[in-house]
Amino acid sequence: MTQPPFIAVEGPIGAGKTTLSSMLAEELNLPIIKEIVEENPFLGKFYDNIDEWSFQLEMFFLCNRYKQLEDTGVQYISQNQPVISDYHIYKNMIFAERTLKGVKRDKYRQIYHVLTDDLPKPDIIIYIRASLDTLLARIEKRGRVFEEAMDTAYLEQLMADYDEAMASIALSEPETKIITIDGDIIDFVENREQFHTIASQLKELIHERIQHT
Numbered sequence: 001m002t003q004p005p006f007i008a009v010e011g012p013i014g015a016g017k018t019t020l021s022s023m024l025a026e027e028l029n030l031p032i033i034k035e036i037v038e039e040n041p042f043l044g045k046f047y048d049n050i051d052e053w054s055f056q057l058e059m060f061f062l063c064n065r066y067k068q069l070e071d072t073g074v075q076y077i078s079q080n081q082p083v084i085s086d087y088h089i090y091k092n093m094i095f096a097e098r099t100l101k102g103v104k105r106d107k108y109r110q111i112y113h114v115l116t117d118d119l120p121k122p123d124i125i126i127y128i129r130a131s132l133d134t135l136l137a138r139i140e141k142r143g144r145v146f147e148e149a150m151d152t153a154y155l156e157q158l159m160a161d162y163d164e165a166m167a168s169i170a171l172s173e174p175e176t177k178i179i180t181i182d183g184d185i186i187d188f189v190e191n192r193e194q195f196h197t198i199a200s201q202l203k204e205l206i207h208e209r210i211q212h213t
């Protein structure tokens with residue numbers, strides 16, 4: 001039996017995950033699970049000194065996402081309700097593998113698996129890729145003060161890490177549908193037609209999967 005679609009929108013920092021998932025939730029009338037960013041007490045400190053604050057930050061993200069998916073994700077899935085989220089739980093590993101080292105990384109990996117192995121995993125991923133210039137422009141436009149200290153090399157590395165992670169999911173979970181969007185070409189904010197093409201593709205996939213549930 002197939003589960004009702006659990007859709008995650010993913011991509012590096014500033015790609016447009018929250019924007020696109022919110023637009024799709026509204027258009028397709030889907031409940032949305034959204035990351036809470038502004039109340040994170042470690043992000044500012046982390047961008048000022050990654051080595052000092054990475055463990056606290058990664059654990060904070062992991063625990064919050066775990067709680068959110070446990071509280072709401074499981075509930076929607078068990079009620080056969082399609083749901084969209086502006087993150088995939090695996091993003092914890094993408095970031096943590098980059099920011100943690102040594103014993104802390106080993107401990108983090110163990111905790112990650114204990115907490116997440118039995119959580120429902122998205123079966124449709126919308127992956128937004130974009131060039132470094134586009135991401136930097138969007139991050140600047142958004143204007144979060146704590147991101148001003150973000151190193152460009154860190155963002156560039158994450159872009160490569162994301163590509164690698166998506167390729168790895170495609171290989172290890174062939175049943176997971178990955179829709180890749182080129183955020184430099186497709187502008188789902190300004191161009192309604194381009195947004196509707198994404199929305200229609202998703203609608204069709206949801207419909208197909210519901211019929212097989």
Ligand SMILES: Nc1ncnc2c1ncn2[C@@H]1O[C@H](COP(=O)(O)OP(=O)(O)OP(=O)(O)O)[C@@H](O)[C@H]1O
Pocket residue numbers: 011012013014015016017018019020086138139141142186187188189190
């Ligand atoms: N296609 C687009 N065209 C123009 N601006 C966009 C587009 N997509 C997103 N933006 C803008 O870029 C900024 C970043 O978008 P958003 O917050 O959705 O990114 P995100 O991927 O959720 O970021 P984060 O990784 O930090 O959570 C916002 O100001 C948003 O309005």
Ligand SMILES: Nc1nc(=O)c2ncn([C@H]3C[C@H](O)[C@@H](CO)O3)c2[nH]1
Pocket residue numbers: 013037043057058061091092095096099147
């Ligand atoms: N280190 C680290 N680990 C994560 O799991 C993670 N998830 C998001 N972020 C950063 C990106 C944006 O600045 C901001 C909002 O997405 O938070 C993260 N940073």
